[in-house]
Amino acid sequence: MWPDADWPAPADKRAAELFTQDMLALAQEAGIAESVMIQPGARELLACLGGNSPYLADLAREDVLAFAALLEQGPDICVQDAFATCAEFDTTSGRECVAAFLRHTKKRIAFICAVADLGGFWSLEEVTHALSRLADTALDLAVRHLLWCAFQAGQLALPNPEQPAQGCGFVILAMGKLGARELNFSSDIDLMVLYDPTAYPQSDTVRRVFVRMTSDLVSLMEARDANGYVFRTDLRLRPDPSSTPPAVTVQAATLYYESLGQTWERAAMTKARPVAGDLTLGRRFLAAIRPFIWRRHLDFALIDDLHDMKARIDRYRKAGRTDLSTLPDAVLADPSASIEWLLGHNLKLGQGGIREIEFIAQAMQLVWGGREPALRDKTTFGALKKLVGSGRLPREEAEVLARTYRFLRDAEHRLQMRADHQTHSLPETREGFEAFAIFMNYPDAEVLALDMLPRMRKARRIFERHFVLHSAQPEEVEGSVLVPGPEDGQTAELLQKHGFPPEQVEEATQVLTRWRGNGLRALRSERAHALLRVLLPTLLASFGARSNPLACLRRFDALLARQHAGVQLLSLFERNPALVDRIANIFDASVFLADYLADKPSALEGLLESEPEEGRTVVARLQHLAEEMADVEELVTALRPLLRGEEFRLSVALLEGRMTENEAEKQRTVLADTIITIVKHAVEVEHTRRYGHVPGGGMAIVALGKAGSREMMPRSDLDLLMVFDHPEDVQASEVPQADTKAERPLFSALRSVGVAQYYTRLAHAFIAALTAPGPEGPLYAVDMRLRPSGAAGPVAVSRPAFLRYHTESAWTWECMALTRARIVAAPVELKRVLRQDLEAILDGRLRAQPASRATLLKDACAMRARLARDLPASSVWDVKRRLGGLIDVEFIAQIYQLIGANGAVRDVSTRLALGRLEKAGLLGAEDAQFLKQAELFWRQLQAVLRLLCGATPPVDLERDLASASLNVLLKAMKLETLPDLIEKANILARDVHAVFARLVGPVE
Structure with a gap:
């Protein structure tokens, strides 16, 4: 295996020669065959270690037998053997024995x-x-060992x-890094210790x-003795480290994060994982604080928080150094x-460094990961890959970042290999x-400098594209006003x-004047005013370019007024x-x-969703949420903003002509189906848990x-029927x-109920x-009136x-x-x-005497006449109920x-059913094509x-619709003028009504 290696040459050739001589002599003393030490590639490895890394050279000298085994067997087998030895170690040994074993194992695996x-x-x-597995194992x-000692001492039962x-x-x-399994060669380990x-x-x-x-654990890990140390440990990532003990109760930690947790702590907790002790307790804790880490709403304000953290690092590290992004x-x-630029540069915290790449991945995960659980990946490479897959990060940027990250980590x-120092700075x-x-x-x-610096500049520029602080700093707006006062005419x-x-202008001035003070809850922070001050020219310019600038300004004001804190919304617009x-x-x-947006501000997030493969993406996110939620109430709370955003996205895509x-x-129907399915499962x-289960039983949700x-419109209700068997x-x-041996029976809260009641x-x-x-x-709003016997x-x-009702009592309209x-x-x-039952009902096979064609047509005609009498159209634009409108087509x-009484002529979609009826000869080709159109x-x-008017149809389009709305309507209907639309609608209604009268019967 060694001949294939490309070992770095020795920087210090004299040291390499001396080390090689030492190792050959030690091998001879240990009885190691000379062939092992002089096999192809071994000399180059010895020279590399001796001429570049005093630390690694010392490790090889300490255990020449292990070094020889590595030469013969290779790293894969040797590391497996080392971890196998750990698995067999007796943790009931004395403390000195445990400490020595851990230190020896650390050096061997490192x-x-x-x-x-x-x-x-x-x-x-x-x-x-x-390296991370080594830390986990240690x-x-x-x-x-420490738990066993406490037990033996009678301190813990x-x-x-x-x-x-x-x-x-x-x-x-x-x-x-340990949480992400990305531990450095000479890294400390960040730990949080919790107990219940x-x-x-x-x-x-x-x-x-x-x-x-x-x-004792910290001492066991980091105390130095003749065998060295295991890992330096850092406990400062625990809640409020300045005032809490090294070990914190899970209850206190949970309360802290729910009430006082900060953005940097959210970022830190994305990588947390239980590694030792009561792993179940650790997983329960992380599940409890998941809402703190992964926010369900989009939180672009956190980018500014992370940028401020990075800016503070930059100010400390950047003194006297030219900005890398502007380097010529x-x-x-x-x-x-x-x-010259690179000398002394910190590869971790400096510009274009490791931390900036990690910041990009972590920040974008925090922004989107609450809504898209699939994006949550503790590793940097994994996060970048998933962000690309979801469309949140351009592939070209991710590839640059991944290559640079790999290079900088190497x-x-x-x-760190040179002397086992926790350093990140270049010489x-x-x-x-x-x-x-x-x-x-x-x-x-x-050659290194010409390769390294361009890589880092590319990474720095990508970082700045995502993290540049567009808004004015708080000190720039302190004491200033948003816009000039109305009294001087400048507004x-x-x-x-x-x-x-x-x-x-007068009414618009009143709106802007209201924004100047603290009258709006959303604008009570200096940061919100800073963001709005920067955004104001863009907002006014965009509103001023519309047909009704004042209406746009008022509606934005209504949206702003509904916010608890304007920073989130304004940050979203800024980004x-x-x-x-x-x-x-x-x-x-x-x-x-x-109005929908003002009432449901979370819907705005739908405009940030990526379009490709969106249906599958939303379904996957819904399913991830269902897997995460502990109870029904939590699930429903999480589903609402996602549903609002997706409904809004679809509505806007239709409004803009992109769909x-x-x-x-x-x-919309896929979305509703998925929500119905996962809510039903959760319920x-x-x-x-409360009532047990019915053996062999189940309940079906039937959509009508x-x-x-599958023709759901914006704000459609769900017409549902539930059948159990x-x-x-x-x-x-x-x-x-119940488990009678347990102190508290596992199922003491359950009680049996009758099947119907169940x-x-x-x-x-x-x-x-x-x-x-x-x-x-x-x-959703739910309508159950189509179930047997109605309300x-x-x-x-x-x-x-259900079968009995449709055999004996059902009306034709119910069929x-x-x-x-x-x-x-x-x-x-x-x-x-149940599918077979529905087929039998619709075929008329359940009735002793199926209804005749004449009876069916008469019943349908009577039902249409009743609707026209009891629920008449509110205007000619009530296109569902007007004579000759959508109901007429659907009734036909x-x-x-039902007349066809055959599954081959049926489809839940009206347009597809018309095609099947034409194919079966039940409708003439001309009629079928006309009705589909x-x-x-x-x-x-x-x-x-x-979309334009809401659930209540307009009465007079010219009066009720603004010019922009009317233009959208005409464009969507592919017509030039309002008279063209009126004429086409009237002619179509007349012709559909005539076809209905001919095919079904006259509506009296």
């Missing part, structure tokens, strides 16, 4: 990692993973002394034991100037830099300059300046969407209406038998979850009762409604039999599907009017 790194046998990820051994860590109530969380005092009866005694144990190309082409390892002398370049396997310092001049017409124009267009064109109504309807899990036909011999739910309660709980009120309303019937109906029935969520077997499709026209018109 040396293997260094050689594998230098020879290119392991990738950077493999090296850092092995902590695990040390904690188990461990639940399982044979496996002391199990349920011990004491856990070590790895943070930072409720696991033991005497909490005060336990506190002293665990605090003392933490101190001439410097990068000049080897001498490049070296360089960091070389710096400060040219001689030192020359030696470092050779250790990096470059021919000389000039009017400012507004007119940005396109506000003179007649709107996404293109969003201002899109919002201005929406405010100008759609009163409905403007057809068919595409939007399909995505069932909770219901089972627009949800059933169970074996005839099962009369009640079953609950597991599913009725389950149905009520499901509907309650979908319709639960929140600050921005429920997930008078049970909320969930048994399958036999018509079932043509759009679609089973959304149900157990596999129930879904299968539905009644002819009419259905599409009415559905498109209804959808656009819903």
Whole structure:
């Protein structure tokens, strides 16, 4: 294996020669065959170690037998053997024995990692993973030893002394590089130590034991003796380190993060993972603080927080150093100037360094990871890859960052390998830099500098593109006002300059004057005023370019007034300046969407969603949320903003002409189906905990209406039907038998209920979850009136009762409604039999005497006449109810599907059903094509009017719609003028009404 290695040449050739001689002599004394030490590649390795790293050379001298084994077996086998030895170690040994074993193991594995790194046998990820595994193992051994000692001393009554860590109530969380399994060659380890005092009866005694144990752990890890040390440890990432003991209770830590946690602590906790002690306790803690780490709303304000942190580092590190991002190309082409700039530069904290790349990945994860759990990855490489996959980071940028990160981490390892110092700074002398370049396997310092500096400048520029602070600093706005006062006339001049017409200036001035003070809750912080001050010219210019600038300004004011803190919203606009124009267009064109946004501000996040493969992305995010949430209430709370954002995105895409109504309807329905499915599952899990389960039973959710036909519009209700089934011999739910040996029976809260009561309660709980009120309303409004017997019937109906009703009592219109029935969520077997039931009902096979064609047509005609009488159209633009409108087309499709009495002529979609009816000969080709065109026209018109005006149709388009709204409507309908639209709608209604009269019957 060694001949394939490309070992760095020795920087100090004399030291390399002396080391080689020493090792040959030591090998001879140890009885190692000369062939081992002079095999191909071995001499080059000896020269590399001796001529570049005094630390590694000393490790090789200390254990020449291990070195020989490494030469013979290679790093993979040797590291496996080392970890196998750890697994067999007896942690009940004395403290000195444990300390010696850990120190020897550290040196052995660190040396293997260094050689594998230098020879290119392991990738950077493999090296850092092995070093992290070493730290994990050392902590695990040390904690188990300390727990056993406390047990032997009578200080702890461990639940399982044979496996002391199990349920011990004491856990070590790895943070930072160790948490991400990216440990440096000579890194300290960031730890957080937590314990649960409720696991033991005497909490005060336990506190002293665990605090003392933490101190012993630190000493065991970092105290230096004749064998060296294991790892330097840092406990400063624990909550409020200046005033808390080394070990903190999980209760105190949870309370701290929920109430006082800061942005940098959120970033730190993204990498936390339990590594030693009670791992279950650690996982429960991280699950409890997940909402603190991963915010459900988009939080662009945190970028400024992280930027401020990085700026403070820059001010400390940048003294006397030219800004890397503005470094001229001439410097990068000049080897001498490049070296001069690099001398003493900190590869971790400096410009273009490791920390900046990590900042980019972490910040973008924190912004998006709450809504997209798939983005959460503790490693930097993993985070960059996932950000690219989700469209949050350009692939070209991610590739530059990943290459630079790998390069800098390799360089960091070389710096640390030399003397086992925790350093990140390049040598400060040219001689030192020359030696470092050779250790990096470059021919000389000039070649290294010409390669290193351009890489770092690219990374720095990417960092600045994402983290440049656009807004004014707080000190720049302190004591200043947002806009000049109205009394000096400058506000009017400012507004007119940005396109506000003179007649709107007075009212617009009143809005801006209100923004100057602290009247708005969103503008009570200096930071919010700073952001708004910078954004104001962009906002006014964008609003002034619209048809009604004052309306846009008022609607933005309404949006701002609904914010608890304006920093979040204003930061979002600052980080996404293109969003201002899109919002201005929406405010100008759609009163409905403007009001929707003001009522549901979280919907704005939908405009930041990436378009490619969005349907699958949203479904994946919904499923991730379902896996994370502990209970139904938490799940519903998390789903609301995601649903609002996605609904808004689809509406705006339709408004902007980037999506057809068919595409939007399909995505809305996929969204609703997924939410129905995961909410049903969550409710069932909770219901089972309370009432047990019905053996062989299950409940189906059947969608009807627009949800059933996959034609959901903005703000569509869910027309639902719930059917349950169970074996005839099962009369009640079953609950597991309580564990009588346990102190508290596991199932003491469960109680059995009758099957009908069981599913009725389950149905009520499901509907309650979908319709639960929140600050921005429920997930969906639900309409159950299409169930058997309507509002008078049970909320969930048994399958036999469902079949009996449709055999004996159902009206024709109820069968018509079932043509759009679609089973959304149900157990596999129930879904299968219920599909057969629906087919039988629609085929008329359940009735002794199926209704004749004449009867069906007469019933449909009567039902249409009743609707026209009881629920007449509110205006000619009520395109659903007007005679000749959408209902007429749908009625024709539905009644002819019942006449056809065959699955081949049915489809839940009206347009597809019309095609099947044509193919079967039940509708003539001319009629079918006309009805499909009419259905599409009415559905498109209804959808656009819903976007522009909301659920209530307009009465007079010219009076009720602003000019921008009217333009959107005409463009969507592909017509030139309003008279053209009126004429086309009237002619179409007349012709559809005539076809209805001919195919179904006259509506009296």
